[in-house]
Amino acid sequence: MFNSKIAGIGHYVPERVVTNDELSQYMDTSDEWIKERTGIEERRFAEKHEETSSTMGAKAARIAIERAGITPQDVDFIIFATLSADYYFPGGGVLMQRELGITDQEVGALDIRNQCSGFLYGLSVADQFVKTGMYKNVLLVGAEMHSMGLDFSTKGRGVSVIFGDGAGAVVLQPTEDNTQGVLTTKLHSNGTHAEELAMINPGSHGGYHLGKEKFGYPEDPTFKSIFVTQKMIDDDLIYPNMTGQLVFKTAVVKFPEVIKEALDSCGLQSSDIDMLVPHQANLRIAQFVQKRLGLSDDQVFNNIQKYGNTTAASVPIALCEAWESGKVKEGDLVCLAAFGSGFTWGSALIRW
Numbered sequence: 001m002f003n004s005k006i007a008g009i010g011h012y013v014p015e016r017v018v019t020n021d022e023l024s025q026y027m028d029t030s031d032e033w034i035k036e037r038t039g040i041e042e043r044r045f046a047e048k049h050e051e052t053s054s055t056m057g058a059k060a061a062r063i064a065i066e067r068a069g070i071t072p073q074d075v076d077f078i079i080f081a082t083l084s085a086d087y088y089f090p091g092g093g094v095l096m097q098r099e100l101g102i103t104d105q106e107v108g109a110l111d112i113r114n115q116c117s118g119f120l121y122g123l124s125v126a127d128q129f130v131k132t133g134m135y136k137n138v139l140l141v142g143a144e145m146h147s148m149g150l151d152f153s154t155k156g157r158g159v160s161v162i163f164g165d166g167a168g169a170v171v172l173q174p175t176e177d178n179t180q181g182v183l184t185t186k187l188h189s190n191g192t193h194a195e196e197l198a199m200i201n202p203g204s205h206g207g208y209h210l211g212k213e214k215f216g217y218p219e220d221p222t223f224k225s226i227f228v229t230q231k232m233i234d235d236d237l238i239y240p241n242m243t244g245q246l247v248f249k250t251a252v253v254k255f256p257e258v259i260k261e262a263l264d265s266c267g268l269q270s271s272d273i274d275m276l277v278p279h280q281a282n283l284r285i286a287q288f289v290q291k292r293l294g295l296s297d298d299q300v301f302n303n304i305q306k307y308g309n310t311t312a313a314s315v316p317i318a319l320c321e322a323w324e325s326g327k328v329k330e331g332d333l334v335c336l337a338a339f340g341s342g343f344t345w346g347s348a349l350i351r352w
């Protein structure tokens with residue numbers, strides 16, 4: 001058995017900076033409210049019709065691949081995590097493969113749909129493949145293009161001010177040094193509150209979970225396409241919804257819990273963590289987790305101020321910036337953790 005190590009890391013964020021003040025031109029919100037409740041100062045929005053989650057993913061991937069000292073042709077497995085895929089199907093993995101110009105290799109591409117914890121789930125899957133020696137260069141990417149699917153009217157302000165676009169990527173390779181690389185990953189889920197942070201439509205539910213009437217399904221849907229109904233569009237039921245306080249309250253419990261679980265399984269304590277890179281959901285959540293674990297400011301990396309919540313991309317973008325700025329160094333114990341829609345959550349410990 002090998003350990004898997006992050007051999008290369010990269011990130012990409014679109015050029016367009018969208019400030020809180022700009023958002024307040026489209027909806028009833030303010031820079032003060034957004035900063036106070038979330039810590040976010042600005043976010044990036046991709047160029048509509050020119051960029052997608054898979055093209056941004058490919059840009060981050062190219063950097064990670066180069067830094068790993070390999071070429072795109074050397075990638076032997078692709079894992080792509082997003083909630084904002086270019087198409088409903090197929091997933092973004094094959095589109096990114098095509099964008100990278102490596103279709104000739106015909107390597108496997110796995111799509112991960114675990115939203116904010118997508119990168120952690122992907123890391124765990126990649127780790128299993130590398131550990132067993134099955135793959136030697138696994139490309140793992142988290143990428144999001146939220147700006148295409150948010151409600152920028154006042155009705156959507158509780159959700160839309162939070163999210164931003166971007167992508168982060170890593171290449172995982174085997175190492176025979178079992179004190180290095182991914183030490184453990186922990187994954188959890190609980191579907192009880194699946195709809196409390198969700199984009200329900202379009203979907204194949206047909207009203208099953210929440211009632212046919214709510215979505216405007218016709219009485220006799222035989223042979224009629226009902227994937228999207230007019231009522232969904234008219235009633236703005238095609239946007240993500242979130243019960244923010246429930247998500248917040250659950251997150252501040254699950255983050256420390258799953259981090260502690262990882263530490264315990266390795267015989268480590270929170271004081272051993274050199275750098276915690278939490279999913280960038282809300283600065284207040286990260287600060288709460290920091291306090292609960294007794295970590296100092298230089299043991300936690302946050303960049304939500306610049307990018308908002310980029311969901312599956314947030315952990316690799318933050319990890320990449322932490323590494324680029326010298327805040328993650330060889331030998332450091334790095335802890336990654338995420339919580340989000342599903343609810344799903346997870347953690348990882350990496351000896352850098």
Ligand code: UT7
Nearest residue numbers: 028029030033037116157158161244245247248281282340
């Ligand atoms: O990564 C995915 C996981 N997601 C999360 O982790 C998100 C977790 N939750 C949160 O981050 C917070 O709950 C939010 C930032 C989403 C909301 O903050 P909050 O402090 O929980 O506010 P709230 O939803 O309780 O709303 C408080 C007030 C309401 O007005 P009233 O009813 O008190 O008059 C909202 O209508 O703030 C209002 N509000 C806004 N006001 C200005 C909600 N959104 C906005 C806004 N601008 N953007």
